[in-house]
Amino acid sequence: ALARKTGLVVAAAADRIHEASCPGFETALVAAFHTLCERPLGRDPGCRGKHAVVRTLDALMWHDEEVFLRGVRLTQPEPSWGPPVDSAGPVRARSLFALVRLSWRGTPVLLADALVDPLPTVRASAARAVVGWADPMGAALLRLKLHTGDEDPVVQCEVLAALAELVRAHRV
Numbered sequence: 001a002l003a004r005k006t007g008l009v010v011a012a013a014a015d016r017i018h019e020a021s022c023p024g025f026e027t028a029l030v031a032a033f034h035t036l037c038e039r040p041l042g043r044d045p046g047c048r049g050k051h052a053v054v055r056t057l058d059a060l061m062w063h064d065e066e067v068f069l070r071g072v073r074l075t076q077p078e079p080s081w082g083p084p085v086d087s088a089g090p091v092r093a094r095s096l097f098a099l100v101r102l103s104w105r106g107t108p109v110l111l112a113d114a115l116v117d118p119l120p121t122v123r124a125s126a127a128r129a130v131v132g133w134a135d136p137m138g139a140a141l142l143r144l145k146l147h148t149g150d151e152d153p154v155v156q157c158e159v160l161a162a163l164a165e166l167v168r169a170h171r172v
Contacts, residue, residue, distance in 0.1 A: 002028040007036055007044030014052035018059050026062050029053050033067050040076050047076055051090045058098040065104050071095030072110055086119060093125035100132045107133055108141070115145045115159075120152035127158040136170040139163060 001013035002025065010032045017025050033053045036044040044050055054071045072095040077084035096114050100107055111133065114126030127145070130138040142163040150156050166172060 002032045003035075005035055005043050007046070007049030010036060010044070010049035011052035014049070014056040018052070018056040021059065023060050026057060026060060029057050029062075030064070030067050033057075033071070037070065037074070041078065044076075045078060045087070047074075047087045047091050050074070050088070051094060054091055054094045054098065058094060058101065061101075062098070063102065065099060065102055068095040068098040068102070069104075072099060072114075089117070089119040089122045092117065092119075093122050093129075096122075096126060096129050097132060100129050108135075108137065111138070111141055115141060120150075120155050123150060123152070123155045124158040127155070127162040131162045131165050134169075136166065136172045139166045139170070139172040142166065 001009050004010060014029060014032070017029070030053075033050055036049045036053070040047075040050075050071065054067065057067060071091045074088040074091050074095075075086050076088040078087050092114065096110060099110060104110075111126055111130055114122055114129065117123050117126065123145075127142065130142055142159055145159050146156075146163065150159070
């Protein structure tokens with residue numbers, strides 16, 4: 001099923017692997033992700049397959065950052081009534097958490113970029129990811145975000161909660 005070129009089929013297979021916490025499928029998951037990134041609107045509308053793959057690889061503690069680096073930068077504008085809608089937000093957010101887990105060297109830059117992502121869900125996830133980064137310097141990123149503001153109240157709440165957690169943990 002992971003070799004199929006249909007996002008829903010790949011998502012179903014990745015979800016079963018995730019639920020069973022079953023290692024051994026990592027390379028097939030990586031290949032599926034890359035396949036779904038080719039002609040993404042035709043193969044994986046809504047990014048369900050790509051999101052399931054990234055989530056499963058992260059849960060399996062996949063150590064190669066290549067997929068996550070591609071995922072954190074992924075956008076997929078899809079037709080809608082009005083302007084196109086980016087369906088890749090969950091992929092970017094989950095990839096960011098995976099790169100934080102891996103302590104990837106460019107994490108601070110990725111966190112800063114995600115805190116100003118066009119999608120509020122990605123910005124809120126980025127605030128939570130700063131806490132996962134577990135670096136006292138994360139407080140500086142969150143304070144900057146707090147001072148510049150955000151039109152979405154959920155994002156503001158996530159930033160405040162993350163900052164409070166960092167202050168409590170690191171006394172910054």
